[in-house]
Amino acid sequence: MDLQRLDSYQGGAGPDFHEHVLHKIILLGDSGVGKTSLLVQFDQGKFIAGSFSATLGIGFTNKVVTVDGMRVKLQIWDTAGQERFRSVTHAYYRDAQALLLLYDITNKSSFDNIRAWLTEIHEYAQRDVVIMLLGNKADVSSERMIRSEDGEMLAREYGVPFMETSAKTGMNVELAFLAIAKELKYRAGRQADEPSFQIRDYVESQKKRPSCCSFL
Numbered sequence: 001m002d003l004q005r006l007d008s009y010q011g012g013a014g015p016d017f018h019e020h021v022l023h024k025i026i027l028l029g030d031s032g033v034g035k036t037s038l039l040v041q042f043d044q045g046k047f048i049a050g051s052f053s054a055t056l057g058i059g060f061t062n063k064v065v066t067v068d069g070m071r072v073k074l075q076i077w078d079t080a081g082q083e084r085f086r087s088v089t090h091a092y093y094r095d096a097q098a099l100l101l102l103y104d105i106t107n108k109s110s111f112d113n114i115r116a117w118l119t120e121i122h123e124y125a126q127r128d129v130v131i132m133l134l135g136n137k138a139d140v141s142s143e144r145m146i147r148s149e150d151g152e153m154l155a156r157e158y159g160v161p162f163m164e165t166s167a168k169t170g171m172n173v174e175l176a177f178l179a180i181a182k183e184l185k186y187r188a189g190r191q192a193d194e195p196s197f198q199i200r201d202y203v204e205s206q207k208k209r210p211s212c213c214s215f216l
């Protein structure tokens with residue numbers, strides 16, 4: 001999908017609006033893991049099977065979400081997973097505050113390539129960038145190649161939060177973006193009376209698990 005849109009702002013600035021802060025989030029992962037579909041599900045609440053051609057280059061969607069009663073502005077960049085666009089997308093890593101790194105639970109090589117993605121991230125992104133690992137297509141249980149536990153283990157090894165998502169059913173999609181927004185809001189300016197926020201604990205307490213097949 002060729003994205004260059006600014007059409008998702010919902011409402012204008014209010015007194016509780018973090019208007020000076022724009023949090024930049026980048027979606028990464030192999031071609032076909034569902035980055036565009038995940039973003040469209042989050043932005044528009046819909047999934048259209050097989051509807052997107054491979055993303056060419058990079059593009060963004062702006063979205064305002066409400067976190068703890070405060071509106072937070074997100075700029076979500078969808079990148080092409082194809083190798084030939086890699087050098088283009090590297091240039092965007094540097095000023096990202098968060099990266100959502102996806103694999104496809106039905107595609108083993110997309111999971112095996114996560115380590116290579118993390119190496120690239122460490123090379124090109126800021127040291128304190130928030131990273132979240134997502135195992136997408138959790139609705140396709142019959143073709144599952146990667147156990148949920150394997151995703152958990154890899155995430156634990158790298159100290160990042162993890163959940164399985166489905167851009168098709170919407171499972172955990174909003175949670176993934178809201179957990180990131182919460183963390184970024186917290187980092188941007190913690191209020192005096194605000195308790196500290198631990199994104200991994202938050203994700204563990206909130207995430208839904210697919211109803212079957214985690215024993216595979």
Ligand SMILES: Nc1nc2c(ncn2[C@@H]2O[C@H](COP(=O)(O)OP(=O)(O)OP(=O)(O)O)[C@@H](O)[C@H]2O)c(=O)[nH]1
Pocket residue numbers: 001029030031032033034035036037038048049050051052053054055056079080081082136137138139140165166167168169
């Ligand atoms: N069943 C199912 N299919 C999905 C899901 N997410 C994406 N798909 C399908 O997987 C295919 C690839 O999805 P895209 O969203 O285009 O993947 P992408 O990661 O953006 O791909 P690139 O743009 O090439 O990097 C499409 O046919 C989608 O309909 C999901 O959660 N469940």
